[in-house]
Amino acid sequence: MREITFAEAIREALRHEMKLDDKVFIFGEDVGAFGGCFGVTAGLFQEFGPDRVMDTPISESAILGTALGAALMGLRPVPEIMFIDFTTVCFDYLTNQAPKVRYMCGGQVQKLPLVVRTTSGGWIRAAGQHSQSLEGWFTQVPGLKVVMPGTPYDAKGLLLAALRDNNPVLYIEEKALYATSGPVPEEEYLVPLGQAEVKRTGKDVTLITYAGMLGHTLAAAETLAGAGIDAEVVDLRTLSPLDHDTLAKSVQKTHKAVVVQEACEMAGVAAQVIKSLVDSSFGYLDAPIKTVAALNTVIPFSPPLEDITLPSADKVVQAVKALMA
């Protein structure tokens, strides 16, 4: 199968949907002729024109408010918030507004097709206000789906599924993955929201992860294989709703689990995964569930400091070895 990058896979999904439906339009800061801060929308402005790919003022609240109003009217907006760190200035729309409209009006509004794209994660040497992994916050919002792909294949399939979902979806793209490549079919396919996937089968321990940490975790699994430890790797892909069944099935087979996330450890997705496993699989566990996450500190600019703040394949290997000892 042909290989393309993570960024190309996202662009391919956007272009595919824009060709199918002229109600789909993209807007945000620098998404037009510039092609987006990370080049994801490159060429779309030239292909679809200024009515379908629109640059906006630096007004994140207006971007998401406009998107919500347009979705209420039956358009299918795909707004972009350049960094997830910037969702803090338009948090209202992702918490109080879009996810609540349908419920609070008693279903007078039925479809609310709104996919908010944003970027996440570190390793770009941009320090504490451009490198965070804030996805956990949004999983606490009823009415909002949160999606975070870890491969180019899933990036395309999940984005197409999100674009057809008819509900508000926060689609988070790991910046460090944009340049990574992988096999992606040219034709249309959907990766259903809410379904995790076993990316590597194993029998000794389950490593649960998502997004940017997937590659690190798969690398750790290979290293562990060399040490005689056969790890299974589960990729969450959708963080809300969480796929409890796939998690339970894997851990009930391996009896041990390590959860790997790039976000700092406190009260995040990993904590919820552990809660899910305690509920479903407590009696199957042979050891406490461990977490590998960013340190609970601000992500520093200085590259060596950033590297030790964020999790890594080495840290996953160490955590698993300690668990198996």
Added chain:
Amino acid sequence: MMDLPKEKLLSMYKTMVAIRGFEESLAEAVTAGTLPGFVHLGVGQEAVHVGVCSALRPTDWMSSTHRDHGMILARGADIKRMRAEIFGKATGYCKGKGGSMHLAVYDKRATGCNGILGPSQTINNGVALALKREGQGNIAAVVFGDGAAHRGEFHEALNFAACWKLPALAICVNNHYAISVCFDDACSVDDIAARAAGYGIPGLVADGNDVMAVYEAVSQTAKIIREGKGPALLELKTSRWRGHFEGDPQPYRTPEQLATDKKKDPIARFAKQLLEQGLATDAELQALKVQADQELQEAIEFTDKSDYPGPEELFTDLFYTERRAV
């Protein structure tokens, strides 16, 4: 000024009277302890509600504030389902899940109130964008208070709407108090409308206690917007007669001040205009009041007889379950 058909003028009068009765009945229910939650009443602002809605087309869209039950009633919503919603009943417009502060009536193109000040102004841009693409000359009006004019969204929304030449009408209802803080202490200029200059859009001020002045101002402004000239900002100066919420003891304004405000009663003023110009008789106006009272009584009975939503409603309407077919 009074070149509207008599039928429309009398209908406007009746709606103003109906809104006043509706709101006062809610005040009584709060006092009696039968209505829970925060209730913000628009008594004294009926000229704004009726003037704005009478000037808009049924095909326009509008959103309003937490003090605007009257706006949605003036939009033509069913008074029974309005009251039922405010009391949290299953027969309410939002199945009792929104309540007073989040009332919305989509079949009247009234997206309603928002519990957060500011977002309605940016959301209105999205509605306006869709209307612009439809090209039918409809506009999106957003009504917000002088307090919400100080949110950053006021700036973001107007700049955005002006850049994209959206058919958006921003209506600031300045009732001079943001909860307890007086407008004079919270705003650096005398008129919110003066800020329009900063966006290169029209900014107008009108007397919000005169329903015909409101009607004229909205009609004129909407006309400019329908012509595709982009957004406009209209400020309506009025006053609220009651506290910010029911139960607010209002230590921030004197009884004398309130008495002065009440002398500007928009309903008495409109009645006087109608009578003086021979457009209505005392008996006609009285008959409209009786009719409105009767409809309110029916709404009260409807609400009292309605059930609360059952627990099976807890998770309905959270998500749409069908994926879009291609």
